[in-house]
Amino acid sequence: MSHEMNTVLGLYNYWIVIFLMMTGFYVVIAKGNLVKKIIGLNLFQISVFLLYLSMGKINGGTTPIYPDKSFFADLQDQSSTMPVYSHPLPSVLILTAIVVGIATTALALALIVRIHEAYGTIEEDEILLQDQEA
Amino acid sequence: MQQHLPILLIITPLVAAPLCLLLRQRIAALALALAVCWSTFAMALWLLEIARNTPGGITYQLGGWAAPWGIEYHVDTLAGLMLVLISGIAAIALSFAPRSIQDEIPAGQHYLFATEYLLCLTGLLGICVTGDLFNLFVFLEISSLSAYALISLGRSRRALTAAFQYLVMGTIGATFxxxxxGLMYMMTGTLNMADMAERLKRTIELREQTVVVHQTRTILVAFAFLSVGISIKMALFPLHLWLPNAYAYAPSVVTGFLAATATKVSVYMLLRFVFTVFGVQFSFQTLPFDVGLMALALIGIFAASTTAIFQTNIKRMLAYSSVAQVGYMALGISFASENGLTGGIVHMFNHALIKGGMFLAMGCLVFRLGSVELTDLRGVGRRMPLTMFAWVLGGLGLIGVPVTAGFISKWYLISAVLERGWWPIAVLMLLSSLLAVIYIWRVVEVAYFQEPPETDPPVQEAPLALLIPTGLLIGANIVFGLWTTLSVGAAGEAARQLLGASP
Structure with a gap:
């Protein structure tokens, strides 16, 4: 396979990230419904989570848990090698980022509920219209 | 005690915030928050004193895990100055709060206000203290989320839409x-700022070529994402759209607090990334970051000042003026010279005092008049002389009249311009100050030269509980216009450290 094909196909995880990111970004900008905006924002954030997760993943890598004694016993018998670990830190970071994402979504939804109580609508253009009349 | 100051500064408000929530009682929660804010201010002053006397600044390793594996807190002069500024403004603005929020926020929500306020303070202080990139992101989100909630407490329903708009733009900025x-971590494998700066200069093997990490495309893309993300957060023109509504419709105290601190902390982030992490060489010589920043700063100063002239809502007018003032800070940074940086940092400090004081004065007006529309301010200079006098002193600071703090920062900015011989920019800066004269004068004219409306009973001066905090901030504006040892001294030191840290 040529070098170019490798960069296109071999980096498919990043293509997925970019596709999700742009979809989310587009939804945030283009949609007038506040809930849809938040869904777009979520998509945007999740794409970044995938970016982090895929950078820590190694082909054939396992969870980085220190093996117990029986594993080392097997090791001597079957002449297998130490396992390859995936990098745990990006996953840990993303756990925090997910929590932040949930907090943002919760706050945004709470605001939408209050906006609906105050304006009777969650469509951006109708809210704008009411603000201009007032 | 002394060695644990950097973490105490963060932990105290962080622990007090949920306590306020548990107290559920208005007076107890506010009293606790006040005590915490003032003790934080005392700790910050102490910390700045130590940091200035320690070459290289103080480092604190969380949980005893050595950097770069553990999270490191690092306080140098710049961080120390920011800590003093943020905690000082937070303490004074919160002293203003109990009386001011009586009318503006339902009494049942006061303990929630105290909780959110302390969380916001935690986040802002954390950004300045941390030496770890991911930690910085978390603190940024803590401060932003609580800021959205604080803004939504505003009386008008527009506060809700303003908070929502800020939430969407702020989250996009933070995600950027x-x-x-993430991209920087991918290339260097570290999250510690000092370690990252070191590793960005190393060479790596990439596709059978030896390249410096700095010059890889990944780092260039990271720099682009970072500058756009931070620009949204600091409301640099043209990414300022969230700011005017957020400031105009938030409760007075919240506007005073956020206007004085939130955008300043973002400017601090910009300084940290551009100078400490990426380094002057990369940002200003490899990339034309200075040209871009300077262009946006100048356009922003003029566009925002002009828009401010046409506002009828005075809080909105001051908000646009804030966007213009962020332009001055960015302008100072874009020179990347000692005088320019000193000017930028001093302006960050002085503008926080000026705008904080002016927004608190707006709070006094709201307390008595219930409105911030220009037409409702007729003759208010005679009814509320002290409040309007404070407001005008702040306005003079915005223009940059001598004896006020605003003059000092503009002096340093202008001398940085002349040092380079770019006199057209100096002319532009003077012209933009004239725009400030126009929008300040519009208010002065209405407040002093028009007859007050006949109301029964006549409007009275704001109570002392509101006037004293306002006076403190406005007074500081005059003090730092005459006595510059602390502000300019520390800012100059910070500028030298930033430039020297990465020659």
Missing amino acids: ILIAI
């Missing part, structure tokens, strides 16, 4: 910063 941190 997160992407940038």
Whole structure:
């Protein structure tokens, strides 16, 4: 396979990230419904989570848990090698980022509920219209 | 005690915030928050004193895990100055709060206000203290989320839409910063700022070629994401759209607090990334970051000042003026010279005092008049002489009249311009100050030269509980216009450290 094909196909995880990111970004900008905006924002954030997760993943890598004694016993018998670990830190970071994402979504939804109580609508253009009349 | 100051500064408000929530009682929660804010201010002053006397600044390793594996807190002069500024403004603005929020926020929500306020303070202080990139992102989100909630407490229903708009733009900005941190981590394998700066200069093997990490495309993309993300957060023109509504419709105290601190902390982030992490060489010589920043700063100063002239809502007018003032800070940074940086940092400090004081004075007006529309301010200079006098002193600071703090920062900015011989920019800066004269004068004219409306009973001066905090901030504006040892001294030191840290 040529070098170019490798960069296109071999980096498919990043293509997925970019596709999700742009979809989310587009939804945030283009949609007038506040809930849809938040869904777009979520998509945007999740794409970044995938970016982090895929950078820590190694082909054939396992969870980085220190093996117990029986594993080392097997090791001597079957002449297998130490396992390859995936990098745990990006996953840990993303756990925090997910929590932040949930907090943002919760706050945004709470605001939408209050906006609906105050304006009777969650469509951006109708809210704008009411603000201009007032 | 002394060695644990950097963490105490963060932990105290962080622990007090949920306590306020548990107290559920208005007076107890506010009293606790006040005590915490003032003790934080005392700790910050102490910390700045130590940091200035320690070469290289103080480092604190969380949980005893050595950097770069553990999270490191690092306080140098710049961080120390920011800590003093943020905690000082927070303490004074919160002293203003009990009386001011009586009318503006339902009494049942006061303990929630105290909780959110302390969380916001935690986040802002954390950004300045941390030496770890991911930690910075988390603190950024803590401060932003609580800021959205604080803004939504405003009386008008527009506060809700303003908070929502800020939430969407703020989250996009923070996510951009997160992407940038991810890309940088990908190339260097570290999250510690000092370690990152070191590793960005190393060479690596990439596709059978030896390249410096700096010059890889990944780092260039990270820099782009970072500058856009931070620009949203600091409301640099043209990414300022969230700011005017957020400031105009938030409760007075919240506007005073956020206007004085939130955008300043973002400017601090910009300084940290551009100078400490990426380094002057990369940002200003490899990339034309200075040209871009300077262009946006100048356009922003003029566009925002002009828009401010046409506002009828005075809080909105001051908000646009804030966007213009962020332009001055960015302008100072874009020179990347000692005088320019000193000017930028001093302006960050002085503008926080000026705008904080002016927005608190607006709070006094709201307390008595219930409105911030220009037409409702007729003759208010005679009814509320002290409040309007404070407001005008602040306005003079915005223009940059001598004896006020605003003059000092503009002096340093102008001398940085002349040092380079770019006199057209100096002319532009003077012209933009004239725009400030126009929008300040519009208010002065209405407040002093028009007859007050006949109301029964006549409007009275604001109570002392509101006047004293306002006076403190406005007074500081005059003090730092005459006595510059602390502000300019520390800012100059910070500028030298930033420039020297990465020659």
